[in-house]
Amino acid sequence: MYSVPASLPQNQSRTISVPNVVIPSNISCSKLFDGDESEVQRIPSELSGYVTIDDDHSQSRWLLNQTQHCNIFHKERLYITSNASISQEEKDFPIAYSMLVYKNPMQVENLLRAIYRPHNFYCIHVDYNASVDYKHAIQGLSDCFPNVFVPSNCTEVLWGQWGVLEGEMICMRELVKRSKHWKYFINLTGQEFPLRTNLEIVRILKSLNGSNDVEHEEFCSTCTKRWEYSHEGRKIIGKKQPPPHQIHISKGSTHVLLARRFVDFLLTDPRVQDFYDWLKDTTFPEETFIPTIQFSPHLHAPGTYTDGAAKTPTSNHIARYKTWVHGRKATRHCKTKGIKQRHICIPSAKALPLLKETPELFINKLLADYEPLVRYCLEDRLFHRTKEQVLNGGRVNLNMTVYETLPIVENHQ
Secondary structure (H helix, E strand, O other): OOOOOOOOOOOOOOOOOEOOEOOOOOOOHHHHHOOOHHHHHOOOHHHOOEOOOOOHHHHHHHHHHHOOOHHHHHHHOOOOOOHHHOOHHHHOOOEEEEEEEOOOHHHHHHHHHHHOOOOOEEEEEEOOOOOHHHHHHHHHHHHOOOOEEOOOOOOOOOOOOHHHHHHHHHHHHHHHHHOOOOOEEEEEEOOEEEOOOHHHHHHHHHHOOOOOEOOOEOOOOOOOHHHHEEEEOOEEEEEOOOOOOOOOOOEOOOOOEEEHHHHHHHHHOHHHHHHHHHHHHOOOHHHOHHHHHHOOHHHOOOOOEOHHHOOOOOOOOOOEEOOEOOHHHHHHHHHHHEEEEOOEEEEOHHHHHHHHHOOOOEEEOOOOOEOHHHHHHHHHHHHHHHHHHHHOOOOOOOOOHHHHOOHHHHOEO
């Protein structure tokens, strides 16, 4: 049975913080999700496009001050810390999360609050180069929860370089040590946000039936240089030998959903370790390490594709919603729905109807200082869906066929 604890008030509006931004109470998120153009026109100009927010130093001071008294922090920030609002189904299916973070501590806190449950596990990897006050703020946040931690050996994380993958693996190793009970691993960054409630995520992960959600895509014209040559940072220094153990490189996304058995395999199989070491002087190894293991059937990693299904690029992945922007037509589309950053469209409030219907679990990515209504409305919708599912005894309005018929579910080892 469910009950509604203090952290899920039935007759109280929720305060959702966006750094240094005030959201007018007369803006209707439900109308924005429905694509109501008149409601879009009512959005104040100061909430459209880029906005001014507190800098990281001010945000860090705020967060560190808030976490001085953890019980008060839990209550005021409306964390779900009571088992009374969590179904037995969720408790029986704990999830392990990694979060790679380096800026906007309030956005990191918003993300943790959205996904936090007392039976899950959370590793927050803080970039080695982050400021001291930022590190203290995130450490203070993690100290308020017994199942949230910051690794002691955080590394430098630079886009396209070894530290991105190593940061993920540091968390993966620590999460395995922390508990033998969690069922799936999900990797996040501080700029992402859930599109599904915890109960919905559990149902979706259970439908994967022990398989992994890992993308496999066609090589771009210059991608092979990333692993055919040795690098120092981003500089090419020489030709590399082929990968060990007859492994052929597959390229995919860094965003994954990994079954526990697969994670254990990654961390213990000597062939995987040899390949991991081989990747250290390549670029963007986070896009090749796990996809390559997933699409190398001769390694027999749990939850990966069978031999006949592992040869072609795949689609219909559910780990992350993201719109890649290439070419003029795609750029024009992004301008109507958001902005472009590193070839990914950052959504505006006009994209909320798409986010309401998409089957993915999380969105990549949201900027703290761009279109704050997007994150505000996503959190508002997540909160009300969570409360509704608690009140109705765990009934979920979700088209499970989308997940149950994924190619990997029907073709995995």
